[in-house]
Amino acid sequence: MAYWEKEIRSLMGKAIHRYGLIEDGDCILVGVSGGKDSLTLLHLLHERKKRVPIHYELMPVHVDLGFDNSRVEILKDFFESRDLPYHVEYTNIGKRANSEENTENPCFLCSWERRKRLFHLAHQFHCNKIALGHHKDDIIETFLMNIFYSAEISTMLPFQTLFKGKITLIRPLVLIEEKRIERFATMMNLPFGPSGCPVSGKTKRKEVKELIENLEKKNKKVKGNIFRALSNIKIDYLLGKP
Numbered sequence: 155m156a157y158w159e160k161e162i163r164s165l166m167g168k169a170i171h172r173y174g175l176i177e178d179g180d181c182i183l184v185g186v187s188g189g190k191d192s193l194t195l196l197h198l199l200h201e202r203k204k205r206v207p208i209h210y211e212l213m214p215v216h217v218d219l220g221f222d223n224s225r226v227e228i229l230k231d232f233f234e235s236r237d238l239p240y241h242v243e244y245t246n247i248g249k250r251a252n253s254e255e256n257t258e259n260p261c262f263l264c265s266w267e268r269r270k271r272l273f274h275l276a277h278q279f280h281c282n283k284i285a286l287g288h289h290k291d292d293i294i295e296t297f298l299m300n301i302f303y304s305a306e307i308s309t310m311l312p313f314q315t316l317f318k319g320k321i322t323l324i325r326p327l328v329l330i331e332e333k334r335i336e337r338f339a340t341m342m343n344l345p346f347g348p349s350g351c352p353v354s355g356k357t358k359r360k361e362v363k364e365l366i367e368n369l370e371k372k373n374k375k376v377k378g379n380i381f382r383a384l385s386n387i388k389i390d391y392l393l394g395k396p
Contacts, residue, residue: 162338165329166198173312175324176283178208182324183281185272186214188225190339190346191287193232195327197344199285200236213279214240217268219248228345241279243271261357276321288325291332294380295362303358307392309384331377 170176184199186192196214203210216229226242233240247267276284288310297309314323327335339346369376 162334166326169326169329175326176210180210180283181281182283182285183213183215183276184285186216188229190336193344193346194335194339195287213281214238215275217243217271220246221248232345283322283324285324289327289330289332289335295359298362
C-alpha cells in the first residue's frame with residue numbers, strides 16, 4: 155500500500171477515535187453528493203467495516219437536486235457494486251434555490267433544504283447518525299466565512315448532536331486536506347463528477363479558498379495554523395458581548 159493511501163486511512167481513523175464518531179451498533183446514513191469528498195468517505199467507511207472490531211451499518215443516500223445530469227445512474231452502479239443498500243431522493247431543490255425568486259443566496263437555501271431532507275430520511279431509515287464528507291479545508295473555510303460574512307466565530311464540528319440526541323452529524327474526513335482526498339479519489343478510480351450546479355465555482359467559499367491559497371504562497375503554515383487555532387482558543391483575549 156502506497157504511503158499516501160495509508161496516510162488518508164490513518165487520518166480518518168484518527169478522527170474517528172479522537173472525536174468518538176462511530177460506535178458499535180451505529181446505523182449511518184452517508185450523504186453522497188457524487189463529488190470526490192462524499193465518494194471517498196463512503197469508500198473508506200465501507201472498507202473500514204471489514205477490519206475493525208465493531209459493527210455498524212451504512213446507508214448511502216443521494217439527494218438529486220433536479221439538475222439535468224447523468225450522475226444518478228453512475229452512483230447507483232457504484233452503490234450496487236459494493237452491495238450496499240441505498241436510496242435516491244429525487245427533488246427540485248437545486249432549481250428552486252437558483253430560481254429568479256431566490257437570487258440573494260441560492261447556496262444557503264440549497265444547503266438548508268438538502269440538510270432537512272437528510273434529517274427526514276435518517277428518521278425514515280432508522281439511522282442514528284449522518285456522515286458528511288466535509289474535510290479539513292471545509293472547516294477552515296467555514297471558520298473564515300463566518301467571520302467575514304456572519305460576524306461570528308464558529309465552524310463545522312466533527313461531532314454534533316441534534317434533536318435532543320436523536321440524530322448525530324459526523325465528519326470523519328475532518329483531519330484530511332482536500333488535495334489528498336482528490337488524489338485518493340482519482341487513484342482509486344472513484345466515479346466523482348460535477349453536480350451541475352450553475353453557481354459552482356462562483357461562491358463566497360471559492361473566494362475564501364483563493365484567499366487562503368494566496369496566503370499559503372507566502373507562508374506554507376497558514377492553513378495549518380488556522381486549523382490549530384480552532385483548538386487553541388484564549389477566551390480571556392476575546393471581546394465580550396457589546
